[in-house]
């Protein structure tokens with residue numbers, strides 16, 4: 001069954017008035033570049049000429065990947081759990097950026113291997129199973145597990161939105177997940193593995209070739225089953241990526257925006273987009289990751305990211321770094337004077 005969320009394409013009744021408001025600002029038309037597109041997107045999604053985005057909440061989904069058994073990452077699987085403990089004690093890059101920008105951070109165990117993690121105020125145990133299946137040998141998860149991950153992700157997003165946060169961003173932690181992400185990309189965009197596989201946490205040339213082979217093997221094994229975006233996620237994805245897709249879909253269903261991080265977040269989104277392209281109306285693309293396949297993903301989606309910082313970290317770091325720009329888009333749209341109100345002469 002493909003994804004079947006109730007996501008409404010944002011209809012354009014306000015488009016002319018949004019453009020008019022942009023063009024009346026005291027600046028040459030289009031001179032705020034991508035911020036103008038962003039302001040228009042926010043106004044369109046909120047169906048308002050006075051949009052507001054007061055607060056961002058960030059959710060990081062974490063899970064382990066069975067495909068690590070194939071030696072696809074330079075780091076051991078245990079780093080997933082260790083990094084989640086680091087998130088809890090506030091020492092990871094995502095903690096620093098969330099603190100800097102006053103963003104609420106919640107970390108979710110979607111399927112970390114081993115014992116449950118200790119309780120913590122910003123941590124939620126929503127584990128679906130003990131790590132995903134090795135995609136080169138078996139599906140990443142069963143249909144029931146996919147549903148559970150999607151539902152949990154959706155529930156968590158809806159909870160944040162119900163508490164009054166009008167925009168969400170999502171990150172991931174899962175050693176081995178750039179291999180899963182490359183497989184999702186290859187399947188969703190019908191591309192050969194080598195165009196989709198990248199360095200991840202720092203693969204050398206040999207590891208890169210090996211990752212490509214592992215992705216090819218996974219594609220070959222599951223090919224007959226890769227009939228839609230949801231099936232692609234089930235067979236080739238991961239528990240944290242499925243939970244993130246569920247959270248993105250739920251946010252779009254509620255009619256709110258979400259900020260997309262790099263390669264992995266875009267890979268999760270690609271599976272949704274395959275079945276429900278209208279989800280893109282609600283997605284703000286934060287940055288171009290240095291992970292090899294990301295540029296091609298964004299090209300295929302026909303979107304331009306806000307930042308080019310050569311990041312290749314994940315955790316949602318690029319999404320949170322882009323948050324001040326999203327706020328700037330809202331601020332200029334609401335606060336900048338018009339030619340009329342400021343008594344500035346418009347072009348003749």
Ligand SMILES: Cc1cc2ncn([C@H]3O[C@H](COP(=O)(O)O)[C@@H](O)[C@H]3O)c2cc1C
Nearest residue numbers: 073172173174175176177178200201313314
């Ligand atoms: C210390 C450390 C912190 C991280 N934070 C995010 N990732 C990132 O790297 C992982 C994917 O890369 P690969 O597929 O090569 O394993 C993911 O967990 C991702 O979020 C990290 C990776 C490491 C090692």
Ligand SMILES: O=C(O)c1cccnc1
Nearest residue numbers: 262263264289312313314
């Ligand atoms: O862009 C990303 O999401 C990314 C890239 C490398 C490693 N982890 C995440």
